[in-house]
Amino acid sequence: MEHLEKVFRWLGFEVVAHRNKTAAEMKNLLKDVGKTVDGDCFVCCILSHGLKEGVYGTDGAVISVDEIREPFNGNNCQRLVGKPKMFFIQACRGKRNQDHVLVQADSSEDGESEMEVDGDDFDITIPADTDFLIARSATDGHLSYRRPEEGSWFIQSLCRNLEQHCPLGTDIQTVLLCVNNEVSSQGFKCKQMPVHEVAMRKKLVLLPP
Incomplete structure (x- = not known):
């Protein structure tokens, strides 16, 4: 947790930490933040136990990813x-x-497709769920792992790769690909595959001030 806070402060974010919240407290807190937050970029990090349906609060109740994102x-x-x-x-x-x-090594050729939309002039709008990126430590149904002396594989890899690549101007999706590669290479009997859902319209680069 401390490493995570340090990295995002280094990247110029105002960091506010909340610990040991029930599911209801988490929901209310996220709603409150959604009403007051401002700035050029927003980051929310949640470290907890979880299951397929979502993330546990300290009371054992669950908050879903949709409930985390919706505010x-x-x-x-x-x-x-x-x-x-x-x-x-x-x-x-x-x-x-x-x-x-x-x-085994393999290769493929990516094809490109285009879609043209005809219509009259209209106001430019974007979907309500645009410009979201949600990175999760494991794929659906699977465990996440941590080392007692270091912390979770995912968070430690995320911090290392942000520190290494952000000063070089690497975009965040490429950073997360490095995280995926690093975490998936760890362990032997126990394996873990992070995953991220991207609904971004542009590349995002986080540069230290």
Whole structure:
């Protein structure tokens, strides 16, 4: 947790930490933040236990990812419309260990497709759920791992890669690909695969001040 706070302060964010919240307290806190937050970019990091349906509060109740994201969409948070909103969630998503498989080199050609839309002049709008990036420590149904002396694989890798790549002007999606590669390479019997959902319209670069 301390490493995470240090990295985002280094990147120029105002960091506010909240610890040991029930699910209801988490929901209310997120709603309050969504009403008052301002700035060019918003980041929310949640470290907890979890399951397929969402993240546990200290009372054992669950808050879903949709409930975490909803206070910050375009309908509920006008100040962040058109601005990047990133969520990093460290929590198990089930009780299964990620299967490991052997890898063989392969290649493929990516095709491109275009879609043209004809119509009259209209006001430019964007979807309410635009400019979100949600990175989670594991794929659906699987466990997340941590080392007692270091912390979670995902969060420690995220901090290391932000420190390494942000000063170079690397965009955040490329940073997360480095995190995915690093975390997925750890362990032998116990494997973990982070995943991120991207609804961004532009590349995002976080540069230290």
